[in-house]
Amino acid sequence: xxxxxxxxxxxxxxxxxxxxxxxxxxxxxxxxxxxxxxxxxxxxxxxxxxxxxxxxxxxxxxxxxxxxxxxxxxxxxxxxxxxxxxxxxxxxxxxxxxxxxxxxxxxxxxxxxxxxxxxxxxxxxxxxxxxxxxxxxxxxxxxxxxxxxxxxxxxxxxxxxxxxxxxxxxxxxxxxxxxxxxxxxxxxxxxxxxxxxxxxxxxxxxxxxxxxxxxxxxxxxxxxxxxxxxxxxxxxxxxxxxxxxxxxxxxxxxxxxxxxxxxxxxxxxxxxxxxxxxxxxxxxxxxxxxxxxxxxxxxxxxxxxxxxxxxxxxxxxxxxxxxxxxxxxxxx
Ligand code: FE
Numbered sequence: 258x259x260x261x262x263x264x265x266x267x268x269x270x271x272x273x274x275x276x277x278x279x280x281x282x283x284x285x286x287x288x289x290x291x292x293x294x295x296x297x298x299x300x301x302x303x304x305x306x307x308x309x310x311x312x313x314x315x316x317x318x319x320x321x322x323x324x325x326x327x328x329x330x331x332x333x334x335x336x337x338x339x340x341x342x343x344x345x346x347x348x349x350x351x352x353x354x355x356x357x358x359x360x361x362x363x364x365x366x367x368x369x370x371x372x373x374x375x376x377x378x379x380x381x382x383x384x385x386x387x388x389x390x391x392x393x394x395x396x397x398x399x400x401x402x403x404x405x406x407x408x409x410x411x412x413x414x415x416x417x418x419x420x421x422x423x424x425x426x427x428x429x430x431x432x433x434x435x436x437x438x439x440x441x442x443x444x445x446x447x448x449x450x451x452x453x454x455x456x457x458x459x460x461x462x463x464x465x466x467x468x469x470x471x472x473x474x475x476x477x478x479x480x481x482x483x484x485x486x487x488x489x490x491x492x493x494x495x496x497x498x499x500x501x502x503x504x505x506x507x508x509x510x511x512x513x514x515x516x517x518x519x520x521x522x523x524x525x526x527x528x529x530x531x532x533x534x535x536x537x538x539x540x541x542x543x544x545x546x547x548x549x550x551x552x553x554x555x556x557x558x559x560x561x562x563x564x565x566x567x568x569x570x571x572x573x574x575x576x577x578x579x580x581x582x583x584x585x586x587x588x589x
Contacts, residue, residue, distance in 0.1 A: 296540075322348075374510035377546060381475045405446075412449055452589055460473060475556070
């Protein structure tokens with residue numbers, strides 16, 4: 258009897274629920290729950306759309322979408338790093354959409370040229386330095402960190418992290434592989450310590466006096482600064498006379514087999530809108546992608562900069578080459 262009830266319950270749960278009240282969207286998100294829930298709560302309240310979500314790391318979510326195929330309940334994938342968005346598109350789990358709203362709200366270099374994904378927030382991967390031991394004018398470019406004057410003074414996060422794979426992919430796009438490899442070899446030669454597992458530990462190594470400069474995402478610096486406004490670290494904006502600061506994104510796309518593609522597209526459009534951008538970026542101390550929206554005060558105080566306008570899809574296209582290059586260069 259128990260088995261029968263359980264069986265009936267499972268059948269009931271597996272039957273797609275037809276919502277009479279209004280739209281419904283199922284989201285797979287590698288953006289953490291506390292960064293999406295406040296926005297989803299607002300959207301549900303304002304529109305009556307029901308949003309359900311599941312969070313996990315990007316790799317497992319993309320694999321899950323592949324395995325589920327046409328049976329997937331997911332309508333929308335949200336993830337971080339253009340390299341991951343590119344992988345999702347490359348594996349066929351995102352369907353292309355036509356949206357004048359998204360094209361207007363998201364600058365061209367921050368979206369897939371084939372319309373399968375769109376950035377929703379920006380983060381700069383930039384140089385952070387010790388305000389005790391480095392003068393701001395000493396920081397010029399990412400390439401300059403390969404100069405022997407930084408020997409024993411540089412800390413980096415592991416090359417296994419997609420953020421660094423995207424950064425090196427951008428170096429390849431700008432300089433070609435041989436020159437990019439010379440730069441990465443120079444970084445490795447200047448390392449003060451083996452690469453760290455995350456950006457926060459990398460900055461803590463500067464605070465501990467282990468090194469003087471590092472490359473990190475702006476929001477990780479923002480979190481440390483929020484805890485200690487007098488922190489002896491500052492952000493620099495490199496490559497202002499050349500390629501611009503390396504920016505990466507979080508973003509999303511409607512899945513290839515979405516059951517509610519229109520509702521999913523509407524949610525994506527709303528996340529890119531003036532109504533949502535300040536909060537969506539601000540919750541993680543990121544930059545809005547929508548040029549009509551200002552970042553929150555703490556982020557704004559870091560100052561403006563020229564950003565690299567290379568299409569972020571290049572980070573995905575050159576990811577495999579970047580991984581091989583870092584391996585050859587001894588960047589662990
Ligand atoms: Fe991150």
